[in-house]
Amino acid sequence: xxxxxxxxDVPGTTIFDADMSRQGYHLNQFCMSLMKAxxxxxxxxxxxxxxxxxxxxxxxxEAVLARDLNRCIELGGNIYFLSKIGATDxxxxxxxxxSMTGMSEEEYRNMMVGGGRSIEGNRYTGxxx
Amino acid sequence: MAHISASVYTSHIPAVGAALDxxxxxxxxxxxxxxxxxxxxxxxxxxxxxxxxxVYNDHANAFSLDIIPTFAIGxxxxxxxxxxxxxxxxxxxxxxxxxxxxxxxxxxxxDDFDLTIVNKMEVDHGLTVPMSLMCGQPQAWPCPVIPFAVxxxxxxxxxxRRCYMLGKAIRKAIESYxxxxxxxxxxxxxxxxxxQGPRAGLINKEWDQAFLDKLIxxxxxxxxxxxIDYVREAGSEGIELVMWLIARxxxxxxxxGKPLTTRHRFYHVPASNxxxxxxxxxxx
Numbered sequence: 001x002x003x004x005x006x007x008x009d010v011p012g013t014t015i016f017d018a019d020m021s022r023q024g025y026h027l028n029q030f031c032m033s034l035m036k037a038x039x040x041x042x043x044x045x046x047x048x049x050x051x052x053x054x055x056x057x058x059x060x061x062e063a064v065l066a067r068d069l070n071r072c073i074e075l076g077g078n079i080y081f082l083s084k085i086g087a088t089d090x091x092x093x094x095x096x097x098x099s100m101t102g103m104s105e106e107e108y109r110n111m112m113v114g115g116g117r118s119i120e121g122n123r124y125t126g127x128x129x
Numbered sequence: 130m131a132h133i134s135a136s137v138y139t140s141h142i143p144a145v146g147a148a149l150d151x152x153x154x155x156x157x158x159x160x161x162x163x164x165x166x167x168x169x170x171x172x173x174x175x176x177x178x179x180x181x182x183x184v185y186n187d188h189a190n191a192f193s194l195d196i197i198p199t200f201a202i203g204x205x206x207x208x209x210x211x212x213x214x215x216x217x218x219x220x221x222x223x224x225x226x227x228x229x230x231x232x233x234x235x236x237x238x239x240d241d242f243d244l245t246i247v248n249k250m251e252v253d254h255g256l257t258v259p260m261s262l263m264c265g266q267p268q269a270w271p272c273p274v275i276p277f278a279v280x281x282x283x284x285x286x287x288x289x290r291r292c293y294m295l296g297k298a299i300r301k302a303i304e305s306y307x308x309x310x311x312x313x314x315x316x317x318x319x320x321x322x323x324x325q326g327p328r329a330g331l332i333n334k335e336w337d338q339a340f341l342d343k344l345i346x347x348x349x350x351x352x353x354x355x356x357i358d359y360v361r362e363a364g365s366e367g368i369e370l371v372m373w374l375i376a377r378x379x380x381x382x383x384x385x386g387k388p389l390t391t392r393h394r395f396y397h398v399p400a401s402n403x404x405x406x407x408x409x410x411x412x413x
Contacts, residue, residue, distance in 0.1 A: 006357040007284075012328030013365050017284040025194050032193045035214055070326060079325040079366075080189040080282055087214025093143060094401045097329040108330060112399040113158075116321075116332025123361050 011125045016078040024076020027064070030054045031081040040088045070100050131229070131303045131310040134178060135392070136376040137169070138344070138408040139262055141185060141317045143254040144401035146218055149261050162405055165395035166262045172392060172409060173263050173271070178313040180226045181274045182233075182299065184375045185255035185317045186281045188213070191247075197283055198245035200295065202237075203252075203276035204230040211251035220257050220266075226273040229306055233275070236302030242295050252276050259317045262407075281318065281369050286356065289371045293352035296378020303379075316376030318369025320396075321362070322403035331364040332404050337396060340370060341406060345391055348377045366403075381412040389413065 007015040014020065021028075030051065033039045043050040051061045063071035064085065072082055079096075086096040098108030111117060121127055148159045190211040192198065208223040234246050256276055264271055280286055287295075296314070303312050320340065323331040340363075343351040352374050359368045382389045393409040 006355075007360050010328070010361050010365075012326045013323065013360070014326055015284050015360065015365060016282065021194060021197075021283050028189070028194050032189060035190070035212055040214075073325055078189070078282060081194075084189070084214045092147075092401075093324065097324045097402050100325060101327055101329050111330055112332075112402060115334070115398050116402075116404070117323075117328065117330040119331060119333040119336070119362060122328055122331060 009125045011122055011127070014073045020076045021078070022076070024078065026054050026056045027060045027072065027075060027077050028081035030056060030064075031077070031084040034084040034088050043088060067099070069096060073100075131306040131308060131312055133300055133303055133314055133379055133381075133412060134311050135176065135313050135409065135411045136380055137259075137263065137313060137315040138373045138376060138406070138410075139259050139315070139317055140319055140400070140403060140405045140407070141255045141258040142400045142403045142405065143213070143258065145405075146254050146258040146261055147215075149266065150219055159400075161397050162400050165397055165405065165407060168393050169263055169407065169409060170265055177271055179272060179310040180229055180312045181272060182277060182303070182312055182314045183256055183259065183274050183317070184277045184279060184315060184372045185259070186369060186372065187278045188253055188255060189282065190253040191250045191278070194283075197280055198247075198278070199280045199287055200242060201245040201247045201250075201278040202230055202234050203247050203250050203278070204234060205248050205250065208250055208252045208276060210257060211253040213253055218254065218257055220261060221269045223252055223256065223260075223270060223276065224273045226275055229303075229310065229312075230275045232306050233299060233302040236305060237295070237298045240298040240301065242298055247278075250276065250278075255317060259315060277375075279372050279375070281371065284356075286368055286371060288356065289352040289354050289374050292371045292374040293348065293378040296375040297384060299375070300379035300384055314376045314379045316373035318372050319363070319367055320370060320404040320406040321364050321367045323364030324366050324402055326365075328364070330402060332398055333362050333364070334396075334398060334404065336362045337404050337406055341394065341396065341408060344373060344377055344408065345410065348374065348383055352378075377410075380410060387413045
């Protein structure tokens, strides 16, 4: 019997549950390795070679190289782990979050200053805005 | 006997820590956030506890995906500050209270809550940002702190109901401790925010304000809120708010005691990606 996952119809949102965590284990552990300064330096020196040390899927490696955080999340990444890549790149959490929305950095920042993304039209997939 | 004198609730946004550490608190963007905590800093000086029991979550710092404890109690004499990728925050190390922490673990586990006991752990912004907001930038924190980490990163996270009941068990444990310690319990995280996907940046002020109202007046009803309501209404990371229910469940009024006093309430949008919420509730 499949488990109840009532969060599948929330738009633009991937819930990091046990299934996603299983798929993303090595991707997230790679991110975790970037908490050490020497690993950050080795990763920056040759990203592909560093990624090849991890038993990640080719899709996961390509998503990291492209810094495509939405794709990383689709492949089992979790934002708190992925933020270590952002830290390595010198990005703030706001820059990382904004990069997933299709908005420019300035547009995203202005949206937040203006009170954030409205909940109206953002509760259910396919809901009319 | 030990007792709980008050509970504090606050967001623990990392950018707030960075603003403090980089001396940006006077900037127009940050001024209103820190203004909301001016009362609280004075209040904490005037009402200094012997121990703070601090409920927070680790953000992939102390715990990787190797081990994911749902509830972890820090029983160490001290806790170092984690390097989250930007270098450790320049704040004092956290001094624990191993004796009280061990006592609470013993009591709460016997009350059917299966805590993970952690004798070595670094603490991240989830714990240090609330300390900074409430204490400013001292050379040493004003009292020992028992870190209590809740998994709200990987689903399923504990339910609001379970958190609320755990708060009651923690209260019972503290009240059976022989020394006459004045303990505060803090619940941290939230409020509405989403850090991932195309819906990142979600804020829901009405839901947040209703959460604050219910936390004060109808906590038991609030504890019945299912996970999906947090996710849908307050964003995928808004689920952190279940941790506030642990602190709330430990207060006098919901354990056969007197009504509490709301000493302070503050709400502001935004701090980085997040709505800031803050309450101080006192027992009488």
